[in-house]
Amino acid sequence: MSPATKEHLELPITGMTCASCANRIERRLNKLDGVRATVNYATERASVDYDAAVAPATLVEAVESVGYEASLPPAAGEAVTGAGDEDDPSAPLRRRLVISALLSTPVLILSMVPPLQFDNWQWLALQFATPVVVWGAWPFHRAAWANLKHGAATMDTLISVGVLAAWGWSLYALFIGDAGMPGMKMTFELVPQAGAGSDEIYLETASVVTTFILAGRYFEERAKRRAGAALEALMELGAKDVAVLGDDGGERRIPIGELAVGARFVVRPGEKIATDGVVEEGSSAVDMSMLTGESVPVEVRPGAAVTGATVNVGGRLVVRATRVGAETALAQIAKLVNDAQTGKAPVQRLADRISGVFVPIVIGLSVATLGFWLGNGAGADFAFTAAVAVLIIACPCALGLATPTALMVGTGRGAQLGLLIKGPEVLESTRQVDTIVLDKTGTVTSGEMSLVEVAVAAGEDRAEALRLSGAIEAASEHPIAWAIAAAASAEAPLPGVESFANREGLGVEGVVDGRAMVVGRPALLADRAMPLPAELERARAAAAAGGRTAIAAGWDGRARALFVVADAVKPTTPAAIAALRELGLRPVLLTGDNEATARAVGAEVGIEEVIAEVLPAEKAAVIARLQSEGHVVAMVGDGVNDAPALAQADLGLAIGTGTDVAIEAADLTLVSGDLRAAADAIRLSRATLRTIKENLAWAFGYNLAAIPLAAAGLLNPVIAGAAMAFSSVSVVANALRLRRFRSIRGAGPDLP
Numbered sequence: 001m002s003p004a005t006k007e008h009l010e011l012p013i014t015g016m017t018c019a020s021c022a023n024r025i026e027r028r029l030n031k032l033d034g035v036r037a038t039v040n041y042a043t044e045r046a047s048v049d050y051d052a053a054v055a056p057a058t059l060v061e062a063v064e065s066v067g068y069e070a071s072l073p074p075a076a077g078e079a080v081t082g083a084g085d086e087d088d089p090s091a092p093l094r095r096r097l098v099i100s101a102l103l104s105t106p107v108l109i110l111s112m113v114p115p116l117q118f119d120n121w122q123w124l125a126l127q128f129a130t131p132v133v134v135w136g137a138w139p140f141h142r143a144a145w146a147n148l149k150h151g152a153a154t155m156d157t158l159i160s161v162g163v164l165a166a167w168g169w170s171l172y173a174l175f176i177g178d179a180g181m182p183g184m185k186m187t188f189e190l191v192p193q194a195g196a197g198s199d200e201i202y203l204e205t206a207s208v209v210t211t212f213i214l215a216g217r218y219f220e221e222r223a224k225r226r227a228g229a230a231l232e233a234l235m236e237l238g239a240k241d242v243a244v245l246g247d248d249g250g251e252r253r254i255p256i257g258e259l260a261v262g263a264r265f266v267v268r269p270g271e272k273i274a275t276d277g278v279v280e281e282g283s284s285a286v287d288m289s290m291l292t293g294e295s296v297p298v299e300v301r302p303g304a305a306v307t308g309a310t311v312n313v314g315g316r317l318v319v320r321a322t323r324v325g326a327e328t329a330l331a332q333i334a335k336l337v338n339d340a341q342t343g344k345a346p347v348q349r350l351a352d353r354i355s356g357v358f359v360p361i362v363i364g365l366s367v368a369t370l371g372f373w374l375g376n377g378a379g380a381d382f383a384f385t386a387a388v389a390v391l392i393i394a395c396p397c398a399l400g401l402a403t404p405t406a407l408m409v410g411t412g413r414g415a416q417l418g419l420l421i422k423g424p425e426v427l428e429s430t431r432q433v434d435t436i437v438l439d440k441t442g443t444v445t446s447g448e449m450s451l452v453e454v455a456v457a458a459g460e461d462r463a464e465a466l467r468l469s470g471a472i473e474a475a476s477e478h479p480i481a482w483a484i485a486a487a488a489s490a491e492a493p494l495p496g497v498e499s500f501a502n503r504e505g506l507g508v509e510g511v512v513d514g515r516a517m518v519v520g521r522p523a524l525l526a527d528r529a530m531p532l533p534a535e536l537e538r539a540r541a542a543a544a545a546g547g548r549t550a551i552a553a554g555w556d557g558r559a560r561a562l563f564v565v566a567d568a569v570k571p572t573t574p575a576a577i578a579a580l581r582e583l584g585l586r587p588v589l590l591t592g593d594n595e596a597t598a599r600a601v602g603a604e605v606g607i608e609e610v611i612a613e614v615l616p617a618e619k620a621a622v623i624a625r626l627q628s629e630g631h632v633v634a635m636v637g638d639g640v641n642d643a644p645a646l647a648q649a650d651l652g653l654a655i656g657t658g659t660d661v662a663i664e665a666a667d668l669t670l671v672s673g674d675l676r677a678a679a680d681a682i683r684l685s686r687a688t689l690r691t692i693k694e695n696l697a698w699a700f701g702y703n704l705a706a707i708p709l710a711a712a713g714l715l716n717p718v719i720a721g722a723a724m725a726f727s728s729v730s731v732v733a734n735a736l737r738l739r740r741f742r743s744i745r746g747a748g749p750d751l752p
Contacts, residue, residue, distance in 0.1 A: 093218040137213075170201040209718060223733060269312055282318055284312050284313070291307055392724060393707060393723055402731050414681070430634075432650070441591065447638070448568075469488065473488070577606045637654060687741060698731060
C-alpha cells in the first residue's frame with residue numbers, strides 16, 4: 001500500500017467535558033504528519049483521515065498525551081452494537097448528584113433562613129458541605145488537574161477553581177477570621193453588598209454550585225444520549241441470526257456474522273430479512289418503513305430485491321444473499337448518518353475557535369474582576385463573590401453543543417424518515433435554494449412503462465390483437481415492448497415466435513401463429529404499406545396530444561391495432577410539487593423525452609416550466625446555465641444517469657435505495673421513491689439549520705450577557721451555577737425538539 005493512501009477511522013473518546021476539550025484533542029491530532037481530524041464533543045468521537053503509514057495506535061497515544069482516553073473501534077467482522085444500560089455514563093453522575101443534593105440542601109437552608117441558625121451552626125454546615133466539595137465535585141477537580149499537568153484549562157478548571165475558592169475562603173473565615181467565633185451569625189445575601197465584613201462564608205455556594213453543575217451534566221448527558229438514539233436504534237435494527245438452507249434443503253440457524261454472499265436463507269412471516277438479497281422463492285409483503293419511512297408494505301416476488309432489516313409481513317420467502325456486513329444498505333445508511341453527525345458546519349468552526357480561548361479569557365476576567373473591586377474599595381467579600389460568579393457562570397459547553405446536538409437529532413430523525421443528509425454543509429444550501437429541477441422518469445413518474453389503452457380497427461378482436469402482439473413483443477428487450485407483453489401475458493398464454501427481427505428504433509417483426517407480424521412505430525407499418533385506418537389514426541393523435549406513446553400492430557397486409565403506452569405519474573407527485581412551491585421553490589421539469597410528452601406530464605403534476613429532449617450528458621449543462629442566471633439550484637434525480645447534474649447542482653437530491661452513485665453524487669439521499677420526501681428533506685434540513693442558529697444565538701448571547709452581570713457583582717455564585725447548568729441543558733433540549741419533526745407523508749416512527 002502506498003504511503004500516500006488515506007485511511008479513515010472513527011475514534012471513540014472519553015473524558016471530554018466541554019468544547020475546549022474537543023478543541024485541544026483536535027489540535028493535537030492535526031499536529032501529526034499525514035493526519036486530518038475533526039473532534040465532535042456531542043458525539044464523543046474523532047473522525048480521522050490519515051496516511052496508511054500512520055499506525056492507528058499512534059492516534060490513540062496522541063489523544064492520551066493531552067489527558068483523555070481513546071479506544072480503537074472493533075475490527076472488521078466484530079459485532080457493533082449500541083451501548084447498553086450497564087454502559088450508561090450518566091449512572092455515576094446520577095449517584096453523585098443525588099448524594100450531593102441531599103448533603104447541600106441543609107447547608108442552603110441554614111444559610112438562607114436566619115431563624116433556623118443556632119450557635120456555631122457554621123461547623124455543621126461545613127461537615128455537610130465538605131463531602132460535596134471534595135467527593136461530589138471530584139470529577140471536576142480530577143479533570144482540572146489532568147489538564148493543568150498538560151498546561152491547559154477547560155470548563156472543569158473554571159468549576160474546580162470556583163468551588164475550591166468558595167470553600168477555601170469559608171475555611172479561612174471559620175478558622176482564622178471571625179466567622180467561626182462562638183455566637184457569630186452569618187448574614188446570607190443573594191448579592192453581598194460592597195463593604196461587607198470579612199466574616200462572610202460561602203459553604204452554600206461551594207456545595208449548591210457543585211450540585212447544580214452535576215445536575216446540568218447529568219441532564220446534558222441524558223439528552224445527548226437521546227439525541228443519538230436514532231442512529232443507535234438504526235444500528236440495532238439488523239437480524240441477529242438467520243436460517244440458512246443447506247444443499248440438502250435442510251435449515252441451519254447461524255449468527256448473522258457467518259452469513260456469506262450467495263447463501264440461501266429462509267425468512268418466515270414476522271421475521272426480519274437478514275441481509276440484502278434477491279427473492280428466489282415465495283411471494284409476500286415487506287415492511288420497509290425502517291428504510292424508506294413509508295408505512296405501506298411492498299409486494300415482492302421471485303426476482304425482487306429485498307433489503308436487510310426490513311420485515312416480512314406475509315408469506316415464507318427464500319432469499320439469496322447479495323450483500324453482507326458493511327456492504328448492506330443498512331450499514332451504508334448508518335455510516336452516512338454517522339459521517340454527517342461527525343462533520344462540522346462552517347458556523348460551528350467559529351464556535352470552536354472561541355471555545356479554544358474561552359477558558360483562559362474567563363480566568364483572566366475573574367482575576368481582573370477581583371482586582372477591580374478590591375482596588376475600588378468594595379471589600380474583600382464583594383470582590384470575591386463577583387470573581388467566583390464570573391468563573392461559575394461562564395459556559396463554553398453551550399457553544400460546543402449548539403451545532404452537533406442539532407445535527408445528531410436532525411440527521412437521526414431524517415434516517416428514520418428515509419432522508420439521509422450527507423453533511424452539515426448541506427444545511428446552508430437548503431436555505432438558499434430557489435429553483436428545484438426534477439428529472440421526469442423515475443422521479444416524477446414511476447419509471448415503468450405500462451399499457452393504458454388498446455384500440456383496434458373495425459372488425460378486429462381486442463384479445464386476439466393483444467395476444468399476437470404481446471407474443472412478438474415478449475422477444476424484445478425494449479421497455480415499451482415489455483409493457484405490452486406483460487399486459488398480454490396477464491390475460492392469456494402467449495404463443496411462440498418465429499423469424500424474429502428487431503428494427504432498431506422502429507419496432508420488431510416476426511411470425512406468430514403463421515401470421516407475419518409487424519409491431520412498432522406507425523412509420524414502420526407505413527413503410528410496410530400498412531397505413532393506419534382512420535379510427536386508429538384518431539387514437540394515435542389523441543395519444544400524442546396526451547404525451548403518450550402509440551405502438552401500432554399489423555399483419556396480413558393491414559394495420560389492425562394500436563397500443564397506447566405511458567410512464568404513469570406517481571400518485572403523490574402533484575402533492576409533492578405543491579409542497580415544494582410552499583417552500584418557496586420554483587419547480588422545473590427536465591427530461592430527455594419529446595416536448596409533447598414532457599408538457600403533458602408537466603401539466604398533469606402542476607409544473608409550467610419544462611425543458612425537454614435533453615440528453616443525460618447535457619443535464620449538467622442545464623443546471624450550470626440556471627446557476628449562471630443567478631439561481632441557487634437543487635436537482636432531484638435517480639442518482640445514476642443524473643449523477644453529473646446532481647454533482648453540478650448546489651443541492652443534489654438522489655431518489656433510490658442508497659446506491660453508491662447516489663450517495664457520492666448527491667447531498668441528500670431520499671431512500672423512498674415518493675417525491676414528497678424531497679420536500680420533507682428540505683423542510684428537515686431548514687429546521688435543523690434554524691435550530692443550530694437558535695442554539696448559537698443563545699450560547700453566545702448567554703455568555704455575552706451573563707459574564708458582565710457577574711463581573712458587576714449582580715449575580716450570586718449560586719444563581720450563576722444554576723444559570724450555567726441551565727445554559728447547556730437548554731441548548732440540548734432545543735435540539736431535541738427536532739425529534740418531533742413530522743413528515744408530510746405521514747411516515748416514520750416516533751422516537752422514544
